[in-house]
Amino acid sequence: MAGEKKIETTGLLGWIDTRFPLTSTWKAHVSEYYAPKNFNWWYIFGSLAMLVLVIQIVTGIFLVMHYKPDAQKAFESVEYIMREVPGGWLIRYMHSTGASMFFVVVYLHMLRGLFYGSYRKPRELVWIFGVAIFLCLMAEAFMGYLLPWGQMSYWGAQVIVNLFAAIPLIGPDLSIWIRGDYVVSDATLNRFFAFHVIAIPLILIGLVVAHIVALHEVGSNNPDGIEIKANKDENGIPLDGVPFHPFYTVHDIFGVSIFLLVFFAIVFFAPEMGGYFLEYNNFLPADPLKTPPHIAPVWYFTPFYSMLRAITDDFAWVLAGLSLLAAVVLFFRSKGLRGIWRIVVPGILVVVAVLLRLIDAKFWGVVAMGGAVVLLFFLPWLDHSPVRSIRYRPGWHKVLYGIFIVTFLILGFLGTQPPSPAYNLMSQIGTLIYLGFFLLMPLWTPRGTFKPVPDRVTFKPH
Amino acid sequence: MKKLLGALALMMVMVAAPSAHAAEGGAPLEVAPNRVNDLASLQNGAKVFVNYCLNCHSANSVRYSDLRNIGLTDAQIQGNLVFTGNSVNDMMRIAMTPADAKRWFGTTPPDLSVMARAKSINAGPSGADYIYTYMRSFYRDATKLTGWDNVVFPSVAMPHVMWQQQGPRTLTKVVTHEVFDETSGESKGWERVTTVFDESGYSTSTAEPLQAAGHSTHATTEFRFTAKDPARAQAYDNQIADLTAFMSWMAEPVQSDRKRIGMWVLLYLGLFLIVAWRLNAVFWKDVK
Numbered sequence: 024m025a026g027e028k029k030i031e032t033t034g035l036l037g038w039i040d041t042r043f044p045l046t047s048t049w050k051a052h053v054s055e056y057y058a059p060k061n062f063n064w065w066y067i068f069g070s071l072a073m074l075v076l077v078i079q080i081v082t083g084i085f086l087v088m089h090y091k092p093d094a095q096k097a098f099e100s101v102e103y104i105m106r107e108v109p110g111g112w113l114i115r116y117m118h119s120t121g122a123s124m125f126f127v128v129v130y131l132h133m134l135r136g137l138f139y140g141s142y143r144k145p146r147e148l149v150w151i152f153g154v155a156i157f158l159c160l161m162a163e164a165f166m167g168y169l170l171p172w173g174q175m176s177y178w179g180a181q182v183i184v185n186l187f188a189a190i191p192l193i194g195p196d197l198s199i200w201i202r203g204d205y206v207v208s209d210a211t212l213n214r215f216f217a218f219h220v221i222a223i224p225l226i227l228i229g230l231v232v233a234h235i236v237a238l239h240e241v242g243s244n245n246p247d248g249i250e251i252k253a254n255k256d257e258n259g260i261p262l263d264g265v266p267f268h269p270f271y272t273v274h275d276i277f278g279v280s281i282f283l284l285v286f287f288a289i290v291f292f293a294p295e296m297g298g299y300f301l302e303y304n305n306f307l308p309a310d311p312l313k314t315p316p317h318i319a320p321v322w323y324f325t326p327f328y329s330m331l332r333a334i335t336d337d338f339a340w341v342l343a344g345l346s347l348l349a350a351v352v353l354f355f356r357s358k359g360l361r362g363i364w365r366i367v368v369p370g371i372l373v374v375v376a377v378l379l380r381l382i383d384a385k386f387w388g389v390v391a392m393g394g395a396v397v398l399l400f401f402l403p404w405l406d407h408s409p410v411r412s413i414r415y416r417p418g419w420h421k422v423l424y425g426i427f428i429v430t431f432l433i434l435g436f437l438g439t440q441p442p443s444p445a446y447n448l449m450s451q452i453g454t455l456i457y458l459g460f461f462l463l464m465p466l467w468t469p470r471g472t473f474k475p476v477p478d479r480v481t482f483k484p485h
Numbered sequence: 486m487k488k489l490l491g492a493l494a495l496m497m498v499m500v501a502a503p504s505a506h507a508a509e510g511g512a513p514l515e516v517a518p519n520r521v522n523d524l525a526s527l528q529n530g531a532k533v534f535v536n537y538c539l540n541c542h543s544a545n546s547v548r549y550s551d552l553r554n555i556g557l558t559d560a561q562i563q564g565n566l567v568f569t570g571n572s573v574n575d576m577m578r579i580a581m582t583p584a585d586a587k588r589w590f591g592t593t594p595p596d597l598s599v600m601a602r603a604k605s606i607n608a609g610p611s612g613a614d615y616i617y618t619y620m621r622s623f624y625r626d627a628t629k630l631t632g633w634d635n636v637v638f639p640s641v642a643m644p645h646v647m648w649q650q651q652g653p654r655t656l657t658k659v660v661t662h663e664v665f666d667e668t669s670g671e672s673k674g675w676e677r678v679t680t681v682f683d684e685s686g687y688s689t690s691t692a693e694p695l696q697a698a699g700h701s702t703h704a705t706t707e708f709r710f711t712a713k714d715p716a717r718a719q720a721y722d723n724q725i726a727d728l729t730a731f732m733s734w735m736a737e738p739v740q741s742d743r744k745r746i747g748m749w750v751l752l753y754l755g756l757f758l759i760v761a762w763r764l765n766a767v768f769w770k771d772v773k
Contacts, residue, residue, distance in 0.1 A: 060772055099546055102546035106546060106548075106551070106738060106739070107548075112739045112743065265772060270772065273765045274765055276761045276765070277761040277762055277764070280754060280757050280761040280762075283754050284751060284754045284758060287754060288751060290747070297607060297608045302607075303604070303606065303607065303612070306599040306600075306736075307603045439607075484769075484770075484772060484773050485769045485772070
């Protein structure tokens, strides 16, 4: 079988190539992977996310060499790393800064996908793997945050694990099962450590491979949202494509050097980032008997935390009303739902409306928080716009995107603040805008006057 | 697209605008003098720390020998700063057990290794400001168990350990607030209550009603200390500034090293950036 392969390489490489697809893999994914030549700076964040993943894994390995996953020793072992392990402070600051920067680049990477319709057919799986990576990243960050065993680590974990107790019937038992104890304790610390250093990174790496393999199967999208494979030369190479290596490797080296400048400026000059990357309260050891007056998650979770807090009992009435309204509209006016679905979908919405009043609002807060992420999985089927890229969409679509981004940032800000009636109202409105932006996509995305999409990518030579 | 980004940038600035923060007790924090790179101050701060703090409070993450980094020799450390039978290679632990501490003080005095970081407030005053203000905000209050209270940390369990250094002081507390009728809950107008705690901790209070006009309509609390021996109080402020510097250094001994190394790293990356930029330009100049 192997002998039938056509091997062009000789010597050691030829020896390897007859036994392992080294050259062909290199060509397929790097030197002969044709990417659109009109990428803009938004396209750097995928590579940067890979870079941060590597930083996190490498620094993580060194941290594990010195860290003690033990409720009695964890806090002091982190200070031991900061003071006594040679270079330990640098490794630790890189890891803590890396956690926040991971979310910075991943949020921007996802926003890029949103702008240019990178989730649209045939890239649905690329997007789905990506959202799964985002979910894993959230779990990874959450569990990692318990490990320094400071006050915020402890009470943040306590708050989030208690959320599971809101699930009807199985909730209380489920939350004990997750913690391994009645409160967050040594047992919780040990299992979170296991998940943080082994289980989730394994899944994460698998998903990253799947994300890239799926991307290279269908080819990259670009800011114009058109297929470069539609215009090929006589050799079958896209006319608007350039090989990933060297063209995008040199691009990425340039982008990486800018990123590292920012990254290390934070590591060396503002590792706490004003209390947002390393929360000040977390420099106090965990004390199960002393609840901090204000518990706020780290900044990257705050938009979702706001949505959790937004669902109050009053607000559940609003959601139940909207759910019923949606059921009625879908039943009488929907053109898309046919046959049995015309009964089933409105039926589900009616059941949800009833349950919204029957089950505690806390549970629906959890549903809103989880749903806000899970909703992203369905984005490829929610967006009905005839064009992919925001460039060729009506002006008011851009305004909606703008409102969505601003809402997300405001939700993030509100999540860092202690609750107040005005802030609660703002986060309720924000939650409706966030959910409405996605759930109403089938209605608003096909409407308006779209600009003509060019046949070839728009590209200005450098 | 560009407009969208502009609007976003504007939003970020608005969201990031600093909001006012107060300490737990409500008293505003003063800005601590920055002496964290001043070796003489740090050494004096270390002396104050081991003499006055390191009996009830521990600094479990700090090794006596770490003090070499603020310019002390092992002999100096062993001779002047280690009072127990410890060696310079030991951690700054204390003999008092947490259980005893709880029994004697009602609460365990916290470990101070990283306290200067823990007391910082997001986008607000630093932990150094907190320590500097807190240590200078004790007043005598005869109604308290220890005979002391603190305007930065009301009802604190810690007495004023260094009161002899600071000398006697009186506190004048001025509270402006709206008075409500106890039964009807209706406003009876505003008043200003002036409470004076004398140097023995006995307080006298006087209330004067305020005219509706001519004063602010939000409640305020002001604290004014008067030292009976201003020169002594000033010398104490200087000691506390040194102690604050030491505790800031102790919370992150590597802080000046990391900034020094950071300059070189950024310089290197800046040069690398230029190379990467030109490399990129060379490859892309022929892409049409």
